[in-house]
Amino acid sequence: MSRRHTQLGFDFFDAAPAASESSLPVAPVATPPTVPAPSFTQNVTSAVSQLFTQVFSPVLTPAFVPVPPKPVADDTRPSRGRTAVRARTAVLFSRLEDLGLRGVDALVLMRTRTVMVSLIGRTLRIHEGYAEAPESVLRAIVAFATARNKTERTTAREAILAFDVERGPSVRRQEPARPGDVAIIAQLMEAHRELNAKWFEGTLTAIPLRLSGKMATRLGHYDPGSRHTPPEIVMSRTHITRHGWREAMHTLLHEMVHQWQHETGQPVDHGTAFRQKARDVGITPAARRDVTPLEKRRKATG
Numbered sequence: 001m002s003r004r005h006t007q008l009g010f011d012f013f014d015a016a017p018a019a020s021e022s023s024l025p026v027a028p029v030a031t032p033p034t035v036p037a038p039s040f041t042q043n044v045t046s047a048v049s050q051l052f053t054q055v056f057s058p059v060l061t062p063a064f065v066p067v068p069p070k071p072v073a074d075d076t077r078p079s080r081g082r083t084a085v086r087a088r089t090a091v092l093f094s095r096l097e098d099l100g101l102r103g104v105d106a107l108v109l110m111r112t113r114t115v116m117v118s119l120i121g122r123t124l125r126i127h128e129g130y131a132e133a134p135e136s137v138l139r140a141i142v143a144f145a146t147a148r149n150k151t152e153r154t155t156a157r158e159a160i161l162a163f164d165v166e167r168g169p170s171v172r173r174q175e176p177a178r179p180g181d182v183a184i185i186a187q188l189m190e191a192h193r194e195l196n197a198k199w200f201e202g203t204l205t206a207i208p209l210r211l212s213g214k215m216a217t218r219l220g221h222y223d224p225g226s227r228h229t230p231p232e233i234v235m236s237r238t239h240i241t242r243h244g245w246r247e248a249m250h251t252l253l254h255e256m257v258h259q260w261q262h263e264t265g266q267p268v269d270h271g272t273a274f275r276q277k278a279r280d281v282g283i284t285p286a287a288r289r290d291v292t293p294l295e296k297r298r299k300a301t302g
Contacts, residue, residue: 088131101142119145129165137163181211199281204259211237220251222258243291253283
């Protein structure tokens with residue numbers, strides 16, 4: 001019969017007496033094998049292997065690359081197909097005839113940068129940007145085509161040009177500079193600044209000037225520019241070298257009057273405003289003038 005004891009809240013029963021420690025067999029303790037420490041070469045090889053895995057693993061592992069969607073065609077621009085152009089031309093011609101267009105046998109839609117509307121014989125050429133113009137602009141086109149005098153045509157022209165049409169970017173073909181061009185252009189820029197202060201109260205913008213050797217008949221040219229190109233004044237290189245600096249200043253002032261017209265919102269032409277301003281600054285109030293070559297002037301005065 002066993003005896004029951006209670007100790008620290010646990011119940012247990014007496015068991016058979018445990019054997020003494022001296023009577024228990026002792027197992028021999030196994031000695032762990034000696035592992036040699038890694039050498040310096042092994043450490044370097046392991047470090048290089050880990051670095052290679054971290055750097056090149058993302059590159060070598062193929063990843064999913066999303067394919068960009070195909071660009072969607074811009075449906076807001078008018079179609080340029082031959083059939084579409086014919087249809088738009090017919091619709092525009094009918095609208096102009098309803099507004100009173102007479103004496104025109106053919107209508108041509110064109111896509112140019114400078115000419116917006118022109119009447120050659122009985123053919124009316126119009127920039128395609130006016131195909132969707134409002135009725136007020138179309139009435140101005142009819143007035144331009146049926147005008148009986150210059151005043152009516154000028155008034156219609158101003159109304160037509162007031163409607164902004166989309167023009168493609170232009171690329172100016174500039175010939176390579178020649179020896180001495182840099183010095184001449186610097187003198188022209190300084191002359192532009194002085195003439196601007198003297199005759200225009202310094203209100204004109206400082207714009208680029210360049211020389212051209214391709215002007216066969218013109219002495220100079222003012223380009224008002226566009227959305228994509230800035231305004232500039234082009235001077236004939238032959239004109240400067242053949243006719244002298246005094247005549248070149250006359251031409252530069254002529255082109256600056258055109259610049260004044262453009263910057264004050266006036267038509268760039270040789271009309272009444274140009275002639276009046278030309279007289280004010282002391283130059284010939286005309287589109288053309290006779291220029292005596294420098295060598296002939298020297299013979300006449302020598």
